[in-house]
Each structure stands twice: as structure tokens, then as C-alpha cells.
Amino acid sequence: xxPALCRNCYTRIEAANARRCPSCHSPRVLRHDxxxxxxxxxxxxxxxxxxxxKRDNPDLANKPVIIGGGKRGVVSTACYLARSYGVHSAMPxxxxxxxCPDATVIRPRMSHYSAVGAEVxxxxxxxxxxxxxxxxxxxxxxxxxxxxxxxxSPAETMVKFAARVEKEIGITVSVxxxxxxxxxxxxxxxxxxxxxxxxxxxxxxxxxxxxxxxxIWGVGKSMGNKLARDGISTIGQIQKMDEKTLAKRYGAMxxxxxxxxxxQDARRVNPSAPMKSISNETTFFxxxxxxxxxxxxxWGLCENVSHRAKKSNLAGETVQLKLRTxxxxxxxxxxxxxxxxxxxxxxxxxxxxxxxKEVGAHKFRLIGIGIANLCDGDFADPPDLIDRQGTKRAExxxxxDKVRGKFGKxxxxxxxxxxxxxx
Amino acid sequence: MKITIERGALLKSLSHVQSVVERRNTIxxxxxxxxxxxxxxxxxxxxxxxxEIVESLVADxxxxxxxxxxxxxLYDIVRKLPDGSQVQLESGGKDPRxxxxxxxxxxxxxxxxxxxFPVLSAGELPHSFAxxxxxxxxxxxxxxxxxxxxxxxxxxxxIYFHVTDGKSPKLRAVATDGHRLARVETDAPKGSESMPxxxxxxxxxxEISRLIEDGDGPVQVAVSDAKIRFEFDxxxxxxxxxxxxxxxxxxxxxxxxxxxxxxxxxxxxxxVDRVATISTEKSRAVKLNLERGRLGLxxxxxxxxxxxxxxxxxxxxxxxxxxxxxxxxxxxxSQLDGEEARFLLADAGAPTIVRDAKDDxxxxxxxxxxx
Numbered sequence: 001x002x003p004a005l006c007r008n009c010y011t012r013i014e015a016a017n018a019r020r021c022p023s024c025h026s027p028r029v030l031r032h033d034x035x036x037x038x039x040x041x042x043x044x045x046x047x048x049x050x051x052x053x054k055r056d057n058p059d060l061a062n063k064p065v066i067i068g069g070g071k072r073g074v075v076s077t078a079c080y081l082a083r084s085y086g087v088h089s090a091m092p093x094x095x096x097x098x099x100c101p102d103a104t105v106i107r108p109r110m111s112h113y114s115a116v117g118a119e120v121x122x123x124x125x126x127x128x129x130x131x132x133x134x135x136x137x138x139x140x141x142x143x144x145x146x147x148x149x150x151x152x153s154p155a156e157t158m159v160k161f162a163a164r165v166e167k168e169i170g171i172t173v174s175v176x177x178x179x180x181x182x183x184x185x186x187x188x189x190x191x192x193x194x195x196x197x198x199x200x201x202x203x204x205x206x207x208x209x210x211x212x213x214x215x216i217w218g219v220g221k222s223m224g225n226k227l228a229r230d231g232i233s234t235i236g237q238i239q240k241m242d243e244k245t246l247a248k249r250y251g252a253m254x255x256x257x258x259x260x261x262x263x264q265d266a267r268r269v270n271p272s273a274p275m276k277s278i279s280n281e282t283t284f285f286x287x288x289x290x291x292x293x294x295x296x297x298x299w300g301l302c303e304n305v306s307h308r309a310k311k312s313n314l315a316g317e318t319v320q321l322k323l324r325t326x327x328x329x330x331x332x333x334x335x336x337x338x339x340x341x342x343x344x345x346x347x348x349x350x351x352x353x354x355x356x357k358e359v360g361a362h363k364f365r366l367i368g369i370g371i372a373n374l375c376d377g378d379f380a381d382p383p384d385l386i387d388r389q390g391t392k393r394a395e396x397x398x399x400x401d402k403v404r405g406k407f408g409k410x411x412x413x414x415x416x417x418x419x420x421x422x423x
Numbered sequence: 424m425k426i427t428i429e430r431g432a433l434l435k436s437l438s439h440v441q442s443v444v445e446r447r448n449t450i451x452x453x454x455x456x457x458x459x460x461x462x463x464x465x466x467x468x469x470x471x472x473x474x475e476i477v478e479s480l481v482a483d484x485x486x487x488x489x490x491x492x493x494x495x496x497l498y499d500i501v502r503k504l505p506d507g508s509q510v511q512l513e514s515g516g517k518d519p520r521x522x523x524x525x526x527x528x529x530x531x532x533x534x535x536x537x538x539x540f541p542v543l544s545a546g547e548l549p550h551s552f553a554x555x556x557x558x559x560x561x562x563x564x565x566x567x568x569x570x571x572x573x574x575x576x577x578x579x580x581x582i583y584f585h586v587t588d589g590k591s592p593k594l595r596a597v598a599t600d601g602h603r604l605a606r607v608e609t610d611a612p613k614g615s616e617s618m619p620x621x622x623x624x625x626x627x628x629x630e631i632s633r634l635i636e637d638g639d640g641p642v643q644v645a646v647s648d649a650k651i652r653f654e655f656d657x658x659x660x661x662x663x664x665x666x667x668x669x670x671x672x673x674x675x676x677x678x679x680x681x682x683x684x685x686x687x688x689x690x691x692x693x694x695v696d697r698v699a700t701i702s703t704e705k706s707r708a709v710k711l712n713l714e715r716g717r718l719g720l721x722x723x724x725x726x727x728x729x730x731x732x733x734x735x736x737x738x739x740x741x742x743x744x745x746x747x748x749x750x751x752x753x754x755x756x757s758q759l760d761g762e763e764a765r766f767l768l769a770d771a772g773a774p775t776i777v778r779d780a781k782d783d784x785x786x787x788x789x790x791x792x793x794x
Contacts, residue, residue, distance in 0.1 A: 335574065338571070338572065338600060338601070338602070339602075349575050350574075350575055353574060353575050376706075378793070379706050382790070382793070383772075383790055384602070385599060385601050385603070385675045385788060385790050386576075386599055386601050386670045386675065387576075387601060
């Protein structure tokens, strides 16, 4: 008889094979041999951006909602209702609207979503400091060793957590529970939305054997192709192979394949996994070749990147420019600076300089700018012997940030950011 | 063309020539060196379209003519030949390639026609003067470390040469990257007084400094608004100048710094180098604690710990604290030949001057760091 837990009233269910909870009659029964011993969880918010929009505007509750940029953009999130029409993320918007003409399209409000994402993570951190954020809406939570602190098993803690997020924040999450990160992440994907899946040690091998190799973390398109060429499509096939052979054939990745295919994942939940870069990009309504227009858009993106860098007191030593032509060719350029920067002014100076070398021959559909090689903001933008004005511009930017903090984003802007009336 | 030449002489010329040639080229012929033999001389020409070097040397010319061959490949082959070997170069025979023979080795290299090789026209160079190789080497070597690599400030990507006004004019070399500034000067050579201020690009600076390395004798320099040419020991280097305005660097050199710190340069460098071992990769900050007669050096790294060292110095002003980038400090102190380094300070936020107590010709300005 496997132990079980009611996800509705949190009762531990003693009766064997009860399909409904004996005390509240809910069918949401979580039954698994290892349910009370596993402690690594992965939490993923369900159709996150769409869920936030639906929460903020109840009129949308029963309508298909697509989050994404305009006619030319792509779908970044579709709510489950829209998904039933065949809409999925990364789909070009015009196709999505063909599949689901009644959908309400909403432009993403990233800073709002990240604020909601932060609320969800704050609730996780009340449970344990071992929270590793993966993106705006997903994170690992390591609850091993918290049984006595919370006077309950990690499974019970997470079931209550999911209910609390729904009640207090108004969105739903799916939880995967296992003994390692790799399987926890896989589990959270099994039963979406509002799911709770468990993968235990005893079933890990069998479960993995059935999965395609692409489920393995680190196997992307090119590794997948390489494996396919060698006739490997499922994780089960890898399980049967010798570690040494795999290492010889695929190098370091081969070793990882050997371990992960057997459900061995020694990675710890690392709460301080640092941010690697800060970037922002936009797809245009219509392809643009005019350099001035491109620079104007670039400036806005730089301000956004700079604002986020300053907010987290980070600075980047590298400025990266990304362009996509109307032929869908992506051009990436990067430049390492003498000193890390967090100023929009400097990011723009380097970005625009790189941009000038690329414009002319092409029309572009997308532009993006970012900073990477992040370090502490305290090292950013040291005073300069020659560019005395630079120090002043830095001060001006910081003053503007303060005004915006007080009166909102549009309260003050640099002349560059204001479109000329005369065109 | 058919010539014979001793490997050592060939290698030296090719080493100068190959460093002008860019490793990656979109125009194939720019990867090649132009080889020409006439009279009793062999000449090599290489260019990257911004700079051109022509180097001539005496060779046993059996048959006149010329071709172009891959510069780096040619250099690598000659470098690997045994010392003292006689090298034969032949082209224009039945084989369209360049044949290189030495001892029992034989190479055949793909060529491109010499008619296609681009020529950098120097135009008129109205200002010319001669400067001793050692003097020019000093101007360059003691300032080049401060050249900026920042592409957005292209006008700092070289050394600014100009001649001062006044009774005893000086030829000055100035370089800065915004963190430090180097100013080296020498008595203006005759004929240089009328020269405009020019910015010589970094690559040209490095090339000329290689050319005159350990050399003796005068370097002939000719300058216009847009180009410069150096002639030395059989080599002619012609280069475009950076088309920009060098900032008014005099504003950057403070004149009211009244706190004087005198240290033994070597002792100071070694101490800075020691404490900087534990500084973070990104900051490299060293804090200088100045008190009467002593200098404390401190590095604090929140991750790995801290380091302290004290040295005896000559300092009589009010106590103060100031931070610098250790790498920049070492770059400067390693340029000082004299025993004593002199720091002229104002306060923790203001540019500091570093000088060689024995040599007025060099002056450095260093921007402090927040620590």
C-alpha cells in the first residue's frame, strides 16, 4: 500500500487504494511510495504571463489570451484556453491569430510579471533559503531536512505552498517533486496546469527509459541530431550504454548523459546562481533600415537595460548587440569595455558604434542590446581623466533614475528619447 | 626572379614585415608580402592598407623579378630553417609558384601576381626631421602602455606627438586611456618645430618600436596632416594617422598637488605586487595609507581575505588615504628608471602625478579609485 496525501485538505490518507480523500471526498489524491521522503521540488507557474493578465482583469477569465508583441511579433505565452486552439509560444503572431481569431492579444508587461514572479519566490523563501531561481516564473526549492522545522514532509509543505500561491497571488503553479533537480524539473512538466507530480528513486530508471533524449538537460538541437545520427532517440538506449563509450564518443557531455540517464544528478540547489547578462530586445512592426530610427529604438532599450542593472547594482564588462535581418539572419556583435558600465549612455555609445558598422545593406526586423560579464556595480564607471563630462552624465542619469523612482517611468526623459515633432 | 640570401638576414626582415600583415583578411592579396629583386637588393613590402612597410636588404640576385607570397607562411618556414642556412627564392619559371630551397628542404608556395599588390601612396610629407633611435624608442616605450583600446574613443587609440611652443621647444609623446596619462618629452629635433600635432595609431607605434629595437643611429621622420613615414636601417614604414582631435591633455595634469611622497620605486612596486595578489580580478584596488614617514598598503577582498604591508617612505604632509588600481600603479612604476619615484597628491578623489626623481622628461597622471 502506498502512502497518500490529499491536495485539498492536506490529510494523510491511511486507507489503501482510496481514490477520493476519506475526509473531504476530493479526488485530488497524491499517492506515491516515496511521497513523504522526497525533498527536491521544481515549481513552474502555469502560463505565467497570461495568468497574471487574467488575474488583473477578471473579464478575461474565460477568454483565450495571448501575450506577445503586435502583428509582427511572436507569442510569448498563450493561456490554456488559447492553447486548445493550437496556439503555442514562439509561434508567429499572425499564425496564432489565424488559429484563434477571438484571442485577446496583450503586450507583455515584463516589469509587472517580474514583480509577481518575485512575490512567488518570496513565498518559497519563507520555506527555505535554498531557492534557486531559473527564470522569472520557475525555481528549484530544496526542502530536504526541513521536516522537523515545518513539522511536515516536503510534499505537504509544497502542496500547501501551491494552494497559498493560488489564494494569495491568484495564479496557479505546477510542482514536481523528486530527489534531484533533473527529475524534479521533469516531474513538474508531467501534470500541467495546477499539477503535482512525484518521481521517486525506484521508478526513475523506468520512467527515464521511456523519455526522448531531448528531455535531458543540455541536449539541444545539435546534440540531439548527433545522437539521432547514432540511432539514439530514447534515454533508455543511453542507459544500456557504457559510461566509457559515451565519454569517448561525446566527451564531457557523454559523461553527463550517462549519469543523467540513470537519474543521477549531483547538482545542488544553489540559491546564488548569479545572473549572467541583462538584455532587452524588440521586434519591429515593419522592417527598418533607417539608421537614425534604429538608434532611436536602441536608446530606449539601453535605458531599460541600464535601469535593471542599476536596480540590482550590477554592471557589465561586455556590451552585446543583436540584430535580425528581414531574411531572419541573426547578427551578434559584442565588445569588451575597459571598465564595467551600468550607464545607458555608455551602453548606447558602444551599441550604436557597433550598429553603425552593420547598417546599410540590410533591413532589420529586430534589435537587441545587453550587457554581460556582470560584476558588482561598485566597480562600474570609474571617473575618467579625459571625459570629465562622463562623470556628470553619470550623475545626471542617477538623478533621473531617482525622479523616475518617485514619479514614474515617463516623468523625465533625455532629449534623445523624445521623438522630434518635425520628424 | 632568383636570389640567394642568408637565413638570419631574411628572418629579421620577414619578422618586421609579417607583423604588419593582418592574420585575417577578406582581400587575399593583403595576406601576401611583395617580394622584388633588382640590382643587388631584395625588397619586401607588406600592407594592411593603413600602414605599409618596405624593407630592403642585400642579396645575391641571380635573376631580377618579383612576386607575392603568403607572408605568415613564408615567415614560419624561414623561422624553422636551421640557423646559418642559405635560402634560395625562385619564381617566374615553369612552376607558377614561389620555390624556396634551403639545404634539403624545398617548398612551393602559391603566389598572386605582383601587379595586383596595392601601393600606399604617401603624398607629400612637408615636415621632416631626424631623431636618434634611442630617443624615439624612449618616447614610445614609456608612453605606449597608456594607449586606450576603447574603439568609441578612437582618437585615444594612439600616441599623440606634438612640439611645444617656447624658447626650448620639446617633442612630446602623450597617451591616455582615461585612467592614466603618460607624457614623455625630448628636445625637439631640428625641423620638427613646424610639425602639426599628430596621433600615430597603436599598431604603427608598436611596429616602429620593433623596427628600432636595440638600434642605433638616426631615424628619418617625415610628416603631413594625414600620414607619417619612418626610415631606419633599410626599412621604410609609412602609415596613416588617426583622423581626430586629441583632447587638451594639459587640463588633466594638475598643478596644485602639494603633498609629496617619495618612495624607492622598486621596493614600492614589489610591495604593491605582493599585496595585490589577493585583490579581486575585477577591482584590483590597493589602498595607500599615508602617514608621516610611512606608507601602508592594504588590499581587502571580501571573498579571499586581506593583505597589509608597510614601507618606510619620505612623506611629511597630512595623513591621507587613497586607492589605486594595482595594475596601473605597476604599469607606471615599471617605466621609471631612477631609484626614487615621486608621487604628487592632492586628495583621495583627485588625479595624482607620478614622476621619476632623476628624470624630468617623463610624467604620469593616475586617476584614483573609490575604495
